Amino acid sequence: MTSATTKPVSRRAVLGGLGAVAGSGAVTGFPTIWAQNIKDVVLHHAGPPVTAIPAIAEQATKDLGFTVQMQASENADLLNRFLSQSSAIDCADIALTNQRYLIGRNVLQGIPVGKFKYWDQTLSLFTKGEYPDGRKIIQQGITPSMVLYATDATGQKVTKGGAASDFVTGIPTVTNGDTLGIRPDLVGRKVDSWADVLSPEFKGRAAIQDNPTIGIIDIAMAIEARGDLKYGDKGNMTKAEIDKTVDAMLETKRSGQFRSFWTSFDQSVNLMASGEVVIQSMWSPAVAAVRSRGIPCTFQPLKEGYRGWGYTLGVMKHVDGLKLDCFYEYMNWYCAGFPGSFIAREGYYSAQPDTARKYLTPAEAAYWFDGKPAATDILSPFGKVMEKAGNVRDGGTLWQRLGNIAVWNSVMDEDRYLTRRWNEFITS
Secondary structure, three states, rough: OOOOOOOOOOHHHHHHHHHOOOOOOOOOOOOHHOOOOOHOOOEEEEEEEOOOHEEEEEHHHHOOEEEEEEEEHHHHHHHHHHHHHHHHHHHHEEEEEEEHHHHHOOOEEOEEOOOOHHHHOOOOOHHHEEOOOOOOOOOOOHHHHHOEEEOOOOOOOOOHHHHOOOOOOOOOOOOOOOOOEHHHHHOOOOOOHHHHHHHHHOOOOEEEEEEEEEHHHHHHHHHHHHHOOOOOOOOOOOOHHHHHHHHHHHHHHHHHOOEEEOOOHHHHHHEEEEOOOOEEEOHHHHHHHHHOOOOOOOOOOOOOOOOEEEEEEEEOOOOOOOHHHHHHHHHHOOOOOOHHHHHHHOOEEEEHHHHHOOOHHHHHHHHHOOOOOOOOOOOOOOOOEOOOOOOOOOOHHHHHHHHHHHHHHOOOOOOOHHHHHHHHHHOO
């Protein structure tokens, strides 16, 4: 998918850029015999539907000279594929939380930092665990640096305390701070707290995500905001905290608070677009999808802050030779701007925002990153009007959102116990 706002990157330019990373050991071009065979290479890229987008694969194939195929699966199925079918995948969108499940399982290999052209342009949230002004990010849940740096090329262990090293488990690609989605035309009042998802005013019109590792954090944000419980770490609860949270959820469910527990992107969109639900856990692209239908929907900033998350692009252990070199080339292409601009139009942030800006119009960059009123109508990645000129993005600037993360998505130490209690809640 190429338009006036996208600038295709030639394979020659990418290779030239790789060669410019002096002293890094980056690939500087394929040997002649390999270059003749590059057209036969197929990279299988697996990820969630909001990033494993065929239009991105089509542009990569056009620009790089080998074939990239996207395979999209929802998160639970995706993790299962990484663990049980890794030989059928070459590179993968890996959530930071899923890295907890994959590291040490002989699924991935380490990526040399020196092979990556855009390391210095990657958000310091990932590379240093801090904001541009030097503030440390909140240490609740799984922060990016906890699972990013590998001890060696095998990628089977991470460094202690997130200490920097020469290898990473995956290249940072996408991040955001999640919050509640609301129907401003239907809620009937100001919504400014996570506690509102539990408010009796929205009885039978609220929904949460049916994912124990994420859903319980959203409810914990609401319970803590309501003043019922103060958690030590909402991203790593004790058994006692899990019990208190799930017991509160069971009581709320019995009262008829929840209309639904959604498991897929489309479900969340349809619940909100139909008006069945007026407040719910939501993803930014789902809000965008509702708005692209001409229906009011807000990704509502809340006073307690956002639930943060991130994705990395990893490479499977079996990938070697020419295909591994192709992965490195694809890795650099992926972070050079086109995919970053594509996902920016969904409401996500590239981990290399400066490269994404180059593929956005000035009006788009000002709207998505700078919190400025839209100078023109803002379009979705697929060309639908999502925001009228003059409007301002929910949550303001990039750092107003990412600078206000209260907890990161997580896999808790008591994950198995949490899953049992969550299933009790869902089936009750």
